[in-house]
Amino acid sequence: MSRGITKERVLEEREASILQAIVYEYITKGKPVGSRSFVHKYSLAVSPATMRNIMYDLESLEYLKQPHTSAGRIPTDKGYRFYVDSLLDTYDFSLKDREISIKEEAIKREVQLDKIFSVITKMLSTESHYAAVMLTPRFDFTVVKRVVLVPMDNNEILFILVTRTGVVETKKVMVSSNVTQDDLHNFSKYLTGELCGYAINEIKDTIFERLRKEKEVGINKEMALDIAQLAVSESEEPRLHIDGIENLLKIPEMVEADRLHSLLSIIEENNIIRRILMRTLESEGIRTLIGEEIEEEHVRGCSMVSTSYKIGNKLVGAVGVLGPTRMDYEKVVPLVDYTGRIVTELLTKMSK
């Protein structure tokens, strides 16, 4: 065996499989893995001494570390990373033996799309036994179904936008002059005609020009432009659903350290999770952040497995699982992947 002194080299096959096994062992048992008990447990054809040598190498290469002298080894972030990557390489993500059943029927009847997200987030946390997080779809990517303008008091108008998925977004707008209900109705019709079938981000660049060219839109042109402005303006931020925080409390290594405390405040101050999911949303497929890869002061010993989901072929949202670095990736990774697919399917079907 050629043991390099450098910290960077490709692992031999045996080393790789042993590393995977060690990480797995630590994930499931939570105790530092010692040479003797490890070879015994896995009935390996090597002596503890040999195992010690291998472990020594893996430690030099920074895949493993010792919590203290004369203790067994535990994975470093790099070790987890190696483990997860090899999982991703080998796993086929087949859904066949998953027992999760989402009650599509029950879900479909719901108008409040938020409820669906709640249900899915809850499901994901229940199944994973960690905390689940989910970012609702980007509003400006969902297809408009209809626009309704409702006069409120004085010069206030309530702007209601209905998307194909049934989501309703409302905004208030102040207008300078009074306007009749019927005029508003006509303008609603006009706007609906213009926007219907398109996602906001598709039309936000052209709507003004088209509006300006138009002769008659039902109301005062200036006001019309104001309202159109509102229609395409930055809408409600995607909401963040979180569920299963209590699962994190059951994890011993979380409870003992003050990690828990930091993790909880992260969840409350949810911009951090938001940011991570936003970045997940930028590309397709599973994304894992292990330990220090989460570049946040407060976060220690936490990992996040997330994936994006689509409506049609547009990436619109993200969903994931937040847990300790010592997480059951083998289970969580396909689960998150599956959940992403389900959501994509559901939303795509709904917005047809």
Add this chain to the structure above:
Amino acid sequence: MSRGITKERVLEEREASILQAIVYEYITKGKPVGSRSFVHKYSLAVSPATMRNIMYDLESLEYLKQPHTSAGRIPTDKGYRFYVDSLLDTYDFSLKDREISIKEEAIKREVQLDKIFSVITKMLSTESHYAAVMLTPRFDFTVVKRVVLVPMDNNEILFILVTRTGVVETKKVMVSSNVTQDDLHNFSKYLTGELCGYAINEIKDTIFERLRKEKEVGINKEMALDIAQLAVSESEEPRLHIDGIENLLKIPEMVEADRLHSLLSIIEENNIIRRILMRTLESEGIRTLIGEEIEEEHVRGCSMVSTSYKIGNKLVGAVGVLGPTRMDYEKVVPLVDYTGRIVTELLTKMSK
């Protein structure tokens, strides 16, 4: 001093004030209160021995208990109850020296009433240093501003109800036959005329009759009845806002025991909190639930201070603080009371 052997008798004045002081001392320090240090700290004109006798009596009367032999005394639920009740008797709830400022201006511009509730819940948790919970207003008590019917696919209609507070509620309804957009628009107008200015619960008993008598409502009578049914049917449950869970983690006695765990799962499984707040909503004024008074299996060592809030003179929602039984009631009670008043004021103003 006449020391009865019975468990029930009225406390003498001295006993009462000592009990209050002991509860206060325990709330602030969190350590069992011993006779010697107590008389010393409060410079009382009695000896520790006398104090021991009094404490003995208070223990017989079940206001105090010992965590173990030869430890000081801590309050029982009954003890806390006595303390809180005397607080409620004496406190004048004057708001003058409160430094809480709610940015009314910032709040008012929001259409999403939910955001206001989030802000208020967050404020309450921040100020109290415990967890804050809030139930959004009962929908059927808020005054209708307008009804909008939007045709969706096939035979599906989206029913949108706008209230004076700007809340929008949406429901989906399936209808048997097709209907034109204009007919729907007319019926929307009719319904708006019927409902506008009333709260749902005011008209739900008469609407059908009126509708039946009506000759022409814009659409097929049968369908109209279906939709009206939906309009007054059980609406979206009030939403529950929760904030400041992480505050509970900072509390030592919560962390140590597995109380924390139970408490967290209660918050996740939020029906319990819902139920408590629902009962708060039944009457006006502050309501305190101390320890075992929360009749829930899992809850141990927790208390809840809550109050209802109104729109106009109708009780529509509730807000409160959830924390350990050893809670700073003296601070929390007026704070919750104040918050309730603010919310009442805000909502009442908004729905004018």
Add this chain to the structure above:
DNA sequence: ATTAGCACTCAACAAGATGGAGTGCTAATA
């Protein structure tokens, strides 16, 4: 009714003592 005095209790803390599982190193072995 109150107090001083006294014996007793118990949690909390600190200081050993012990055992077990682990390591690194070296020399022997296939």
Add this chain to the structure above:
DNA sequence: TATTAGCACTCCATCTTGTTGAGTGCTAAT
């Protein structure tokens, strides 16, 4: 050259033991 056995050493975890301090209950005196 890779593997293994043997050995000395390390360190955590656990248990035991002792000590201290704040507290109690009881009794007899004030």
